[in-house]
Amino acid sequence: MSHIPAYATQAANQPLAPFSVNRGAPGAHDVAIDILFCGICHSDLHQARNEWGNTVYPCVPGHEIVGKVTAVGSGAGKFKVGDTVAVGCMVGSCGHCEACAAGEENYCENGFVGTYNGTLPDGSRTFGGYSTAIVVNEDFVLRVPHKDHLAAVAPLVCAGITTYSPLRHWGAGPGKKVGIVGLGGLGHMGIKLAHAMGAHTVLFTHSPRKADDGKRLGADEVVVSSDPAQMAQHAGSFDFILDTVSAPHDLNAYLVLLKRDSTMCLVGAPPASTPHPPLRVPNLYGKRRALAGSLIGGIRETQEMLDFCAAHGIVSDIETIAMQDINAAYERMLKGDVKYRFVIDMQTLKDAAKAA
């Protein structure tokens, strides 16, 4: 493989620009993947711009990868050349802690290896899916059961699993009333998944204009969260609420909508400098409610999610872009101008490299 085309940032204040990544030959347990599509997660933008303060440059983002297997290592037996596969947020973990033993590598006690901006055991840095190919340990490669719409499959391995895992963990299903807060990249997957799991699914959005879209995606009801009267009608009635909103907002308004012994789970977080408004503790203890958080999902569960989505005909709602339009796409994301996920068609990068 050696040097292959990619897009990278060289500093927090620089745009993404063409770059070349050195991908080694697949090791014994690795799979080499020709990347067809890569979704754009908000994390890509945060990392590219060093908004978490831990970016090592150059940085090649991208952790919603779908592609075809082009080679397998001598000891790798899970995939064969030509398989359609996906790679999500992780490409490694310690493998021996309690979380890894439980198949929850996302909670690895020694820290999982991110698909980009991570460090592998051999000390090498990881570069993500804004590139034409990647080499990944087979234990972190997912099988894609979908036959088509592969571009729209890409976001499932981040936005999909991030919502699927807590919905499963807290028992979303028939007979349960489940709320999804926010209709963005995560929220629109939460709506589709909760609906497919059989839950009575309620979208909370501050934009009344999103109501139709929410229902089209699978919401049984839409509640405009800025309307206290609408909110009050649902007091104490939810079995589970999944909050996908990262911007600071009042969690108390949702906590009071939970039944006794029910949980609200956060999958987004505001910047440390602008936290959510204070919790009112009686909203927790009055009905023994809980506020929890969840972070993506393990490899086993991510495969389960892909299989579930294929069986239910679920993909992400996407807009495909060319690699060359990545910086404009970031600006549009910041304005919420995407329904509901950008996906890079990597053929555009391959074509540009060929022409150069």
Place this chain on the structure above:
Amino acid sequence: MSHIPAYATQAANQPLAPFSVNRGAPGAHDVAIDILFCGICHSDLHQARNEWGNTVYPCVPGHEIVGKVTAVGSGAGKFKVGDTVAVGCMVGSCGHCEACAAGEENYCENGFVGTYNGTLPDGSRTFGGYSTAIVVNEDFVLRVPHKDHLAAVAPLVCAGITTYSPLRHWGAGPGKKVGIVGLGGLGHMGIKLAHAMGAHTVLFTHSPRKADDGKRLGADEVVVSSDPAQMAQHAGSFDFILDTVSAPHDLNAYLVLLKRDSTMCLVGAPPASTPHPPLRVPNLYGKRRALAGSLIGGIRETQEMLDFCAAHGIVSDIETIAMQDINAAYERMLKGDVKYRFVIDMQTLKDAAKAA
């Protein structure tokens, strides 16, 4: 019964003073109780001084009551004259909501009737245990299995059940590492109970001088919470943390000490005007942790707790006072000058009434 001696406040800025309460004859399902002892809960002080803004005056506090049955209603079959009994925070609930049906009257969806400052279905107001007698529906009366130390039993039906219920709910027991934050009226019961349940019990206190007392009460370890190095040694190691501190404090410092999928439960709350510092959401989602709350316990579980305490020889650590010293006791409570609960010996009120 009719008029019996009591202590009441007549306004938020008035001290407690002698008062007379009209207790009706026991109805068909009621039990009349001669009050021997009444513990002093911090809630008594908040309510007496209208710090929650909902006090109706005159206010007779007291919801940690131990006494002897003196009469039973024609339809009441659970108790007989002479039985030693207790009354905690509730004297009624709707009886037909999901929570009541589950035996969790403390979470009654229509609001339980408080032992004081509450309103009974007939519209009458409730007056608490700072009095020589009380009449209560038998369904809200507990059997006291303890043979002696009855004064020290009184706090069990509030401070005891408030800590017992979450410890049981979140599975404190052998093989579990349980933290108790704060060593006051609630915390000292939490230590005793978690230890008796077989958990490895760790006291968190900001006062190094409380370490010896914590160990005497049953803590296996004491962590000085103001020492970051001591705190860091326990990162990610707790199965459950019970936080009994009402004053505003940084919850994040404790959340990071929880294992994956573990819970920290709050049983105190700061005033709305001085909330806890902001949550750092990654402390929740990094290990799928939860922050929850719990409020006293149901009647069935309160009886279970009393039986558990009797079987394990557990009572509260108390200082007995005369009814006439109640205002001084409140001032000492505000300074934290009590180990660990004041209990009023109601004989002092009976004697004063006789002398008058």
